[in-house]
Amino acid sequence: MSSPLRMASAIVGAAETEELGVIPDKSATQLHADAAIRAMEDAGVTNSDVDAVLTAGSPTQIAEYLGIQPTYIDGTSVGGCSFMLHVAHAAAALATGRCNVALITHGQSGRSRVGEGGRFGGGSTPSAQFEDSYGTWGAPSRFTVPFVRHMHEYGTTEEQLASVAVAQRQWATKNPRAMMRDPIEIQDVLDSRTICWPFHLFECCLVTDGGGALIMVAADRAKDFPKKPVYVMGMGESVEMTMISQMQDFTSSRAFVTSGREAFKMAEIKHSDVDHIMIYDAFAHLPIFAMEDLGFRKKGEAAPWFAEMKSAPGGELPVNTNGGGLSYTHTGMYGMFAIQESVRQLRGEAAAQVDDVTISLAHGVGGMFFAAGTLILTNDPSA
Amino acid sequence: MIRLVVPKRPFPRPTPETQAYWDACKEHKLTLQRCLNCEGQPAYFYPRPFCPTCLSRNIESFEASGKGTLHTYIIAHRGAPGFQDDVPYVIAVVELEEGPRMMSNIVDVEPTPENLPVDLPLEVTWEDLEREARDGTTEKIGLPLFRPARGGS
Ligand SMILES: [Zn+2]
Secondary structure (H helix, E strand, O other): OOOOOOOOEEEEEEEEOOOOEOOOOOOHHHHHHHHHHHHHHHHOOOOOOOOEEEEOOOHHHHHHHHOOOOOEEEOOOOOOOHHHHHHHHHHHHHHOOOOOOEEEEEEEEOOOOOOOOOOOOOOOOHHHHHOHHHOOOOHHHHOOOOHHHHHHHHOOOHHHHHHHHHHHHHHHOOOOOOOOOOOOOHHHHHHOOEEEEOEEHHHEOOOOEEEEEEEEEEHHHHHHOOOOOEEEEEEEEEEOOOOHHHOOEOOEOHHHHHHHHHHHHHHOOOHHHOOEEEEOOOEOHHHHHHHHHOOOOOOOOHHHHHHOOOOOOOOOOOEOOOOHHHHOOOOOOOHHHHHHHHHHHHHOOOOOOOOOOOEEEEEEEEOOOOEEEEEEEEOOOOO | OOOOOOOOOOOOOOOOOOHHHHHHHHOOOOEEEEEOOOOOOOEEOOOOOOOOOOOOOOEEEEEOOOEEEEEEEEEEOOOOOOOHHHOOEEEEEEEEOOOOEEEEEEOOOOOOOOOOOOOOEEEEEEEEEEEEOOOOOEEEEEEEEEEEOOOOO
16 A cells, blocks of 8 residues: 555755855754745745644744744654654654645754854763774774775775765766866875875865755645645654664664665666765764665775766766765765755756656754664656 | 964864773773674674664673774875874874774884785874963873784784
């Protein structure tokens, strides 16, 4: 039996902040608002139409700031994939009549730190007790830890890792909004500063300011809005742990596997039906892990596939066509930007538009392999 | 003049569930817990007063051998606050002989990929941390680190 949420909702408004990159004159909350207002304009709705607010952090603050009186709120905050989960949760709320017009927002002053809270949690959480004392200093020193095991078990090489950054830069050269647009070769990546061996600077995401927002409605109303609707076919979410040292298998994310499996089950499609993929790439190994864990490539076969430039412009399956977190933008919780690019590709309005995109998959990671969310989206109302 | 002192390593703050682990560390004893309910009495880490597999409260702590292998790692070329003078240094996941894995640093070895093959045999070694408590007394804790095993496995 099909899921009642399959094709039950649609994204009818989508926008990023007017600017991306370095935005010292806007607070984090204003970045939410800038994206939200532009998404409402894109959908032809206003704050009095919106009755659901979903954001990673404080939906209370966003509702107040934007003058919205919601009947449905969701503050799910599991890192950068939270927005994939918000789309999934909004789909359920719309299908069951809890709300009519859902607003999902993201804004982060990741670079300029204007109006942001404290950066470090500290305290006596498990990770504070069992990891911080070993000189970890955030994502670059922890997210990267599994990869050497992948190299050991599958013969994955430093050059293959670097090729992910090269392929994505090829997409970014076509995108005027991308922060990094100069073409690079494998050797440039390997020659960039070593951050945490085997990771170099160009294999680590950018740190930027920016935001994005989405408007969702029930699928049966989707055609009443000005833009081409993007329907939600499948969704999945999961978590695994809060310490990288406790990952069960350092060559595979349980959260990725679970989330991806659920999304494909609901969408009722084959992997070969997917035309376009967005994978949250905080670091260059994430597309490798995700292509394997989501079932697009067998274990050990994704890295050679990237090295053959199969994901690059002109390749067999386009991945991260905005340039990704490595070259486009990365505010801290990048998942929203992955969804935005899927929507643009499905609407036919992307900077580096791929031909004939009917189904796009957007996969997000939260924390450091701690959480995952997967969306399968389509522009075909009869899918 | 106010001097901001960044202690080299963040001092772990135990919770009631982890106090016994950190108390044992003070005496340079690395402890694990095991489930007396699950078949084979599997060991687990980090400390919890129940088995994470079957949720049984019928568990016990025991001293680990301190032997393990290098499961995966990075070589940090940028240091955390307080660690800037120590780069490059190794942040590793150690697979203990008893099965569980934990994060640690690999010390007493030049940190290069050539010196650190995956699955390298390791043994525990200790660093004592001290800090002044609010009441003026000195707090101490031991932190388990690992080094390449010196034979006699
Ligand atoms: Zn048990």
